[in-house]
Amino acid sequence: xxxxxxxxxxxxxxxxxxxxxxxxxxxxxxxxxxxxxxxxxxxxxxxxxxxxxxxxxxxxxxxxxxxxxxxxxxxxxxxxxxxxxxxxxxxxxxxxxxxxxxxxxxxxxxxxxxxxxxxxxxxxxxxxxxxxxxxxxxxxxxxxxxxxxxxxxxxxxxxxxxxxxxxxxxxxxx
Amino acid sequence: xxxxxxxxxxxxxxxxxxxxxxxxxxxxxxxxxxxxxxxxxxxxxxxxxxxxxxxxxxxxxxxxxxxxxxxxxxxxxxxxxxxxxxxxxxxxxxxxxxxxxxxxxxxxxxxxxxxxxxxxxxxxxxxxxxxxxxxxxxxxxxxxxxxxxxxxxxx
Numbered sequence: 361x362x363x364x365x366x367x368x369x370x371x372x373x374x375x376x377x378x379x380x381x382x383x384x385x386x387x388x389x390x391x392x393x394x395x396x397x398x399x400x401x402x403x404x405x406x407x408x409x410x411x412x413x414x415x416x417x418x419x420x421x422x423x424x425x426x427x428x429x430x431x432x433x434x435x436x437x438x439x440x441x442x443x444x445x446x447x448x449x450x451x452x453x454x455x456x457x458x459x460x461x462x463x464x465x466x467x468x469x470x471x472x473x474x475x476x477x478x479x480x481x482x483x484x485x486x487x488x489x490x491x492x493x494x495x496x497x498x499x500x501x502x503x504x505x506x507x508x509x510x511x512x513x514x515x516x517x518x519x520x521x522x523x524x525x526x527x528x529x530x531x532x533x534x
Numbered sequence: 535x536x537x538x539x540x541x542x543x544x545x546x547x548x549x550x551x552x553x554x555x556x557x558x559x560x561x562x563x564x565x566x567x568x569x570x571x572x573x574x575x576x577x578x579x580x581x582x583x584x585x586x587x588x589x590x591x592x593x594x595x596x597x598x599x600x601x602x603x604x605x606x607x608x609x610x611x612x613x614x615x616x617x618x619x620x621x622x623x624x625x626x627x628x629x630x631x632x633x634x635x636x637x638x639x640x641x642x643x644x645x646x647x648x649x650x651x652x653x654x655x656x657x658x659x660x661x662x663x664x665x666x667x668x669x670x671x672x673x674x675x676x677x678x679x680x681x682x683x684x685x686x687x688x689x
């Protein structure tokens with residue numbers, strides 16, 4: 361019998377958040393199976409990743425989407441209206457994702473919605489790996505500060521942040 | 535060619551400023567405008583591309599937002615970069631400031647109007663041709679160590 365590969369749930373994020381975790385997946389290759397949580401609205405990221413997985417024989421066990429908790433629109437009215445609706449939707453989506461996922465390990469460098477998924481995952485004793493965003497040189501992110509106490513492994517890309525995250529490890533830059 | 539990129543967001547100030555510069559200087563400029571509402575008239579433009587690398591590679595100067603995805607990639611390609619702060623989003627100033635400190639890029643952090651931005655970009659375009667840009671040195675990610683940590687956690 362072929363031993364199945366370990367499965368990782370990756371919360372991808374959008375823009376630069378996506379780009380750094382995509383680089384990590386390129387390094388991890390098909391040593392693992394993956395469950396992906398895409399950010400709603402970032403079609404470019406989704407297309408890029410799926411194409412890469414197909415080419416490299418990477419098994420995607422599940423694909424989920426989650427909305428952004430906070431979106432800044434061109435119109436202020438829309439921004440305010442959505443600041444109530446989006447977090448609520450994200451809570452329900454996170455519950456669904458955590459219940460449906462088979463992975464025992466969560467991996468992310470995203471921001472916002474990932475906090476919900478990680479805290480829910482912690483309740484189900486999932487192992488949590490968080491990589492602080494590479495745009496942070498001197499100031500830790502809110503997401504990072506919220507996830508640092510519950511993460512099993514917390515990774516930095518700028519050693520200057522060590523004073524905020526003493527237990528974190530610095531593995532260089534993605 | 536000058537390539538302008540706003541990444542996954544938008545910056546109508548930047549695109550308006552670029553449109554004015556393109557008309558004034560009669561310069562060949564291509565712009566990626568994201569979900570911005572302003573459509574430039576004197577510039578070739580598109581919203582998103584899954585192959586944006588090809589535009590980076592074909593350009594001599596890149597004018598981009600201060601998002602990390604674009605900045606790191608263009609630095610690795612050794613491009614001359616003018617980075618413009620995205621006013622509308624909550625994006626962080628850390629990286630832009632750090633890279634300017636290290637002499638890797640020119641960073642435009644504050645601007646009050648489109649005209650202001652036109653002046654700042656015009657000045658930066660002159661500066662960047664004469665200024666010595668330091669090469670960015672990447673500290674590679676230690677994937678072996680990472681894999682070790684992961685397999686310990688999974689077990």
